[in-house]
Amino acid sequence: MITIKQLSKVFQTNSTEIQAVNALDLSIDKGEIFGVIGYSGAGKSTFVRLINRLEEPTSGQVTIDNQEITSLSKKDLRLSRQEIGMIFQHFNLLWSRTVRENIMFPLEIAGLSKQERLKRADELIGLVGLAGREDAYPSQLSGGQKQRVGIARALANNPKVLLCDEATSALDPETTDSILSLLVDINEKLGLTIILITHEMHVIQKICHRVAVMEDGSVVEKGNVMDVFSHPQQPVTKKFVEQVMGKPDDELADESILNQIDQGKLLRLHFVGETASQTTISQVAKKFDVDLNILHGNVKQTQSGAYGTLFVQITGDDKEIGEAISFITSTSVQVEVK
Amino acid sequence: MMSQLFPNVIWSDMVVAMIETFYMTLLALLGTFIFGIMLGLLLYLTSPGGVWQNKIINLIVATIVNVFRAIPFVILILLLFPFTDFLIGTLRGPNAALPALIIGSAPFYARLVEIGLREVDKGVIEAAKSMGAKTSTIIFKVLLKESTPALVSGLTVTAIALIGYTAVAGIIGAGGLGDYAYYYGFQRRSYDVVFMCTILIVIIVFIFQFIGDALTNKLDKR
Numbered sequence: 001m002i003t004i005k006q007l008s009k010v011f012q013t014n015s016t017e018i019q020a021v022n023a024l025d026l027s028i029d030k031g032e033i034f035g036v037i038g039y040s041g042a043g044k045s046t047f048v049r050l051i052n053r054l055e056e057p058t059s060g061q062v063t064i065d066n067q068e069i070t071s072l073s074k075k076d077l078r079l080s081r082q083e084i085g086m087i088f089q090h091f092n093l094l095w096s097r098t099v100r101e102n103i104m105f106p107l108e109i110a111g112l113s114k115q116e117r118l119k120r121a122d123e124l125i126g127l128v129g130l131a132g133r134e135d136a137y138p139s140q141l142s143g144g145q146k147q148r149v150g151i152a153r154a155l156a157n158n159p160k161v162l163l164c165d166e167a168t169s170a171l172d173p174e175t176t177d178s179i180l181s182l183l184v185d186i187n188e189k190l191g192l193t194i195i196l197i198t199h200e201m202h203v204i205q206k207i208c209h210r211v212a213v214m215e216d217g218s219v220v221e222k223g224n225v226m227d228v229f230s231h232p233q234q235p236v237t238k239k240f241v242e243q244v245m246g247k248p249d250d251e252l253a254d255e256s257i258l259n260q261i262d263q264g265k266l267l268r269l270h271f272v273g274e275t276a277s278q279t280t281i282s283q284v285a286k287k288f289d290v291d292l293n294i295l296h297g298n299v300k301q302t303q304s305g306a307y308g309t310l311f312v313q314i315t316g317d318d319k320e321i322g323e324a325i326s327f328i329t330s331t332s333v334q335v336e337v338k
Numbered sequence: 339m340m341s342q343l344f345p346n347v348i349w350s351d352m353v354v355a356m357i358e359t360f361y362m363t364l365l366a367l368l369g370t371f372i373f374g375i376m377l378g379l380l381l382y383l384t385s386p387g388g389v390w391q392n393k394i395i396n397l398i399v400a401t402i403v404n405v406f407r408a409i410p411f412v413i414l415i416l417l418l419f420p421f422t423d424f425l426i427g428t429l430r431g432p433n434a435a436l437p438a439l440i441i442g443s444a445p446f447y448a449r450l451v452e453i454g455l456r457e458v459d460k461g462v463i464e465a466a467k468s469m470g471a472k473t474s475t476i477i478f479k480v481l482l483k484e485s486t487p488a489l490v491s492g493l494t495v496t497a498i499a500l501i502g503y504t505a506v507a508g509i510i511g512a513g514g515l516g517d518y519a520y521y522y523g524f525q526r527r528s529y530d531v532v533f534m535c536t537i538l539i540v541i542i543v544f545i546f547q548f549i550g551d552a553l554t555n556k557l558d559k560r
Contacts, residue, residue, distance in 0.1 A: 081470035092465035095560050096483050106469040137559040
């Protein structure tokens with residue numbers, strides 16, 4: 001749905017050239033939540049601004065729904081921007097307008113009648129859960145509520161794409177979660193394509209289907225969130241995965257856990273993807289005459305299922321243990337005997 | 339009692355002088371507002387990074403603004419005599435003071451407008467652009483709307499400076515309280531008249547300040 005070809009942006013300062021985005025290629029499918037992660041200065045904010053040409057690209061192409069954004073005239077660009085919603089880190093609401101009037105602003109730009117504007121604004125206020133606050137001014141709202149107004153405003157003209165520029169970075173963890181679930185909700189209800197820029201891996205983990213990792217203006221790694229989590233290739237990706245999963249378990253756990261084991265066996269269960277479910281443990285306990293003792297673990301939920309590892313001590317008859325292990329092997333959970 | 343304290347004050351003349359001062363201040367304020375907003379917008383929009391970024395126009399406007407702000411008001415009135423004569427057809431009376439009052443205070447207000455516009459969050463302008471807003475929409479619905487409290491408080495400051503200017507203009511025959519204080523008070527050594535004019539001018543200043551502050555507070559939703 002969105003195709004980005006060889007997109008570049010060079011900032012010219014007095015003495016030097018800064019290559020903010022460097023020959024970037026990307027394709028994003030309809031209806032997916034696509035995450036772009038990188039440290040500050042990686043060029044991700046510039047990248048998202050190139051998509052709706054808030055920054056003019058130096059070279060390259062952006063195509064949305066077969067419309068080449070990069071070749072549009074100023075006038076046509078304004079029209080197509082109405083179909084690209086955008087939300088910001090600092091919300092960027094008009095403080096002189098109430099919640100309702102803020103949401104009506106893009107509708108005024110699109111030239112809707114007052115009646116239609118009011119009707120649409122009320123729908124959106126319901127959608128983002130701000131009913132009862134429509135006449136409040138932004139200064140009277142919490143951060144999370146402000147971002148809800150931002151989201152409602154971005155959705156006003158029924159956009160095809162929603163660009164999120166660090167939309168949760170100014171919010172506390174709890175509010176971040178509620179905004180993220182609102183985004184997932186919108187994505188599912190409206191089938192809206194979302195491009196999300198962040199420097200927080202747990203945002204990617206929680207809601208994205210696919211992710212691209214940016215460093216120095218280039219995409220260094222991309223793929224399904226699950227694949228990137230389970231097999232990070234680049235050092236920068238590994239660092240981001242550690243943000244969420246902690247240090248790799250092998251180093252941390254093996255030695256110390258092995259020392260605690262005086263009977264039975266130590267199993268390392270690796271959960272990847274949709275079919276991975278923790279009922280595996282209880283199934284083993286029911287089917288075989290063994291005892292299971294969970295020693296250490298770290299399992300995270302992503303958009304495409306659970307991901308993580310569990311260290312389990314299994315005790316009992318050797319034969320039963322052997323059968324239990326082959327049962328686990330037959331499920332999608334990967335097992336390793338230590 | 340009042341006639342004992344102010345033996346030389348003719349109250350009906352005072353009322354006329356006060357109305358003239360109000361008249362000059364309000365009309366000049368209107369002109370100052372219109373030209374000040376235009377100049378201030380031009381300064382802001384043509385500055386580096388602005389929507390109409392243009393070094394040459396910015397330099398020209400900034401120079402005009404600075405030159406007119408640099409000229410002392412008394413001299414500006416004298417300098418504008420031929421222009422006023424051409425425009426109004428007379429050099430005496432409240433109307434004759436208006437061109438000098440507006441030309442004297444519009445550049446001052448323009449700078450305050452520019453400062454107010456700079457205070458508008460760049461992110462909000464970016465958000466409006468991302469919604470497909472035209473430049474005119476950004477100017478009227480974002481820039482001017484969002485900076486309204488600053489524009490009003492700037493106008494209050496300008497109004498008070500203007501009241502001072504009307505008194506100066508009075509010295510060369512524009513009418514109003516300044517005029518009255520000079521010709522009927524100072525020149526006839528009737529200091530009670532000078533004193534009464536002062537009180538009235540201070541009251542007028544307070545009225546403007548009060549209205550301006552109240553309006554700014556009401557408009558400020560931050």
